[in-house]
Amino acid sequence: MKRRSDIRKLISKAREVWRQSETYQAAKKKCRDRMRSGWFFCECCFEPTEAIKIDHKIPIGKEPQTLEDFGWWLPKLFCPITNLQGLRNDCHKRKTKEDKLKMKESKDEKTKKEML
């Protein structure tokens, strides 16, 4: 089973199971607005929001490309609650962008070192 579509299906199923996990639900509960049902507070700017995204503070990193990759990727996805935070859409987008940039920078650094 090496087809890319199978890997993609496994990723989306893993994320589905993660969203149903106790840790994920607890992370979501943590930012709930007790005064208004269905509302949350962003843990980054404390703005109220109806759509909260649960973010990995230390990013999970690249999605698995092979079955073997799931070995390190799954424990990162199912991380302890201390690595989870609730962010509203805008903050989540900004953080994802910053994470990607950081990942690219560290990759560039690695490439530079390998070239020396």
Ligand SMILES: [Zn+2]
């Ligand atoms: Zn925010």
